Amino acid sequence: MVTAQVISNEARQEIEKLFHHLPHKQAACIDALKIVQKYNRWVSDEALQELAPILEMSVHEIDSVATFYNIIFRRPVGRHVILLCNSVSCWIMGYEEIKKALKDKLKIDFGMTTKDDRFTFLPIPCLGTCDHAPAMIIDEDLYRDLKPDQLDEILAKYE
Amino acid sequence: MERPLTEHIKQDGTPLSLKEYEAVGGYQGLRNALKVSPADVMNVVKDSKLRGRGGAGFPTGVKWSFVPMGDNAPSPKYIVANGDEMEPGTFKDRLLVEGNPHQLIEGMIISAYAIGASMSYIFLRWAYHEAAKRIQYALNEAYEAGYLGKNILGSPFSLEMDLHTSVGRYICGEETALLNALEGKRANPRNKPPFPQVSGLFGKPTIVNNVETFSNIPHILAKGAQWYISLSKSEGGGGTKLYGASGKVKRPAIWELPLGTTLGEVIEEHAGGMQDGYKLRGLLPGGASTDFLTPDQMNIKLDFEEVAKAGSRMGTGTIIVMDDKTCPVGMCLNLEQFFAQESCGWCTPCREGLPWTAKILLALEEGNGKPEDIDHLTFQTHYNAPGNTFCALAPGAMEPLQSALKHFREDFDEHIHTHRCKYQHG
Ligand SMILES: Cc1cc2nc3c(=O)[nH]c(=O)nc-3n(C[C@H](O)[C@H](O)[C@H](O)COP(=O)(O)O)c2cc1C
Numbered sequence A: 001m002v003t004a005q006v007i008s009n010e011a012r013q014e015i016e017k018l019f020h021h022l023p024h025k026q027a028a029c030i031d032a033l034k035i036v037q038k039y040n041r042w043v044s045d046e047a048l049q050e051l052a053p054i055l056e057m058s059v060h061e062i063d064s065v066a067t068f069y070n071i072i073f074r075r076p077v078g079r080h081v082i083l084l085c086n087s088v089s090c091w092i093m094g095y096e097e098i099k100k101a102l103k104d105k106l107k108i109d110f111g112m113t114t115k116d117d118r119f120t121f122l123p124i125p126c127l128g129t130c131d132h133a134p135a136m137i138i139d140e141d142l143y144r145d146l147k148p149d150q151l152d153e154i155l156a157k158y159e
Numbered sequence B: 001m002e003r004p005l006t007e008h009i010k011q012d013g014t015p016l017s018l019k020e021y022e023a024v025g026g027y028q029g030l031r032n033a034l035k036v037s038p039a040d041v042m043n044v045v046k047d048s049k050l051r052g053r054g055g056a057g058f059p060t061g062v063k064w065s066f067v068p069m070g071d072n073a074p075s076p077k078y079i080v081a082n083g084d085e086m087e088p089g090t091f092k093d094r095l096l097v098e099g100n101p102h103q104l105i106e107g108m109i110i111s112a113y114a115i116g117a118s119m120s121y122i123f124l125r126w127a128y129h130e131a132a133k134r135i136q137y138a139l140n141e142a143y144e145a146g147y148l149g150k151n152i153l154g155s156p157f158s159l160e161m162d163l164h165t166s167v168g169r170y171i172c173g174e175e176t177a178l179l180n181a182l183e184g185k186r187a188n189p190r191n192k193p194p195f196p197q198v199s200g201l202f203g204k205p206t207i208v209n210n211v212e213t214f215s216n217i218p219h220i221l222a223k224g225a226q227w228y229i230s231l232s233k234s235e236g237g238g239g240t241k242l243y244g245a246s247g248k249v250k251r252p253a254i255w256e257l258p259l260g261t262t263l264g265e266v267i268e269e270h271a272g273g274m275q276d277g278y279k280l281r282g283l284l285p286g287g288a289s290t291d292f293l294t295p296d297q298m299n300i301k302l303d304f305e306e307v308a309k310a311g312s313r314m315g316t317g318t319i320i321v322m323d324d325k326t327c328p329v330g331m332c333l334n335l336e337q338f339f340a341q342e343s344c345g346w347c348t349p350c351r352e353g354l355p356w357t358a359k360i361l362l363a364l365e366e367g368n369g370k371p372e373d374i375d376h377l378t379f380q381t382h383y384n385a386p387g388n389t390f391c392a393l394a395p396g397a398m399e400p401l402q403s404a405l406k407h408f409r410e411d412f413d414e415h416i417h418t419h420r421c422k423y424q425h426g
């Protein structure tokens, strides 16, 4: 029986390259998860099953690593991920207001994805840009000193 | 006033290239180091009174001296730069890795030479995407120029260096948890002893230092220990320190100032004082896991001893300012929710105690507080005290809370008696 492969050959090759400097394959686990996520947007159960023999680990072991970290996604996410900082300096500087504005615009709450699969909206701890609070990251782009009236223009950049 | 770590960082926000770094004296410290023995390098760093900038202030040269040396020492040995910087309110290492990645790389190469390491990693916070690109670019430049790789600058010394970008968890900043993350595991802290200096990454001798700590090393080797000590206004340590402020001050930012600059000078002169319409109510002097200080403590020197004497910790030196329109109970709630979420779950007081603490604070904020809640919160500050937990995360989490209960007790009581938070609008 042939089942569809969720980790592409390209991603596999990139993972194999990690083993080069390392004393054992498990040490590449986190980077391998990052590579899977780069190609697939999130890490599915099927992906874990395919990773297990590559890393010479059990599925359970890999899952315990995958679920430990904040930005390995074990559930499907939209085409773009909005990570809004909810830590202390942003909270002091108006995080609540930005959160409410984003909720109203996207019509979803934290942890949800818009119906058109365009955005997933998540809270995230401090982004290390507290002198320009409030702040958020969309995909890999950082937005700082946020004001509610800038949000439309920012969101419009993401299809 | 000298600012060795930041004076060459460009205003336009672009990083120094290798050529630009060399033109302002870059890699001279490494050249000096390679002319003397590793033991000599270690001694210069000891004499400089450099203390770790990751929060605890441990003397760097002393830490290095615990690494086994000589022909029978285990190998390979590792050097790891801690650039996790996930403590809320902390943003100092970002400036160094974005503005001058070669300074960090040079500091790590010199440190590796001192302890005889042959492999090194930069462990970087996931959110620093731009910094990651710049570090990778700088690493390539350094390899090409012969500062990394085999036989560095024609010497017998060789070193490899790799960048590891984290996938986000505050506990990764704790040095033994960081080593587990680098090994591809869950980032639970490890038992100490053995200390990483003896048995660290993959069981081999490892030195973990903060990004800012390493960034000082090239200057110490270029200009000497006495010069470095003369930069400081503190008895307890040498050099400058990156201080920062966030919250409702006029000019939130990072400044490189003599170690031991007073709190008042940082807040009034550099941060420009409070924004119009806001008064200073209290502040966390060194990140989310430090005790509140109050406006009557502006004369204290920001160094490891004086801040401790004043009842807090210098921590990372990045100040979080609380104004009079921000609720102290709400601020504690925000902080404890963070710590509860980031607890690695390894030990009971932290795994059970932090969520409970956050739940009580949420009840207070929502108007459902009860008089006995104060006792429950006080109990948690003891239950999670140093010595009762496996690592320093939980005790750190209690620092803002225990000091808030002391300095802002009337706010806690008012929440309970009036069944509301008066700071919330609408
Ligand atoms: C929960 C926790 C988080 C930490 N996070 C960091 C961090 O992000 N960066 C850092 O340099 N040190 C952090 N530390 C301190 C490290 O364990 C370690 O002491 C430090 O990296 C040593 O470097 P230094 O001697 O140069 O200060 C953290 C400690 C704890 C307990």
Ligand code: SF4
Pocket: B171, B189, B342, B343, B344, B345, B346, B347, B348, B350, B351, B389, B390, B391, B392, B393, B394, B395
């Ligand atoms: S104190 Fe918290 S973070 Fe540290 S080991 Fe215990 S559960 Fe983990």
Ligand code: FES
Pocket: A085, A086, A087, A088, A089, A090, A091, A125, A126, A127, A128, A129, A130, A133, A134, A135, B088, B089, B090
């Ligand atoms: S608290 Fe939001 S960026 Fe630091």
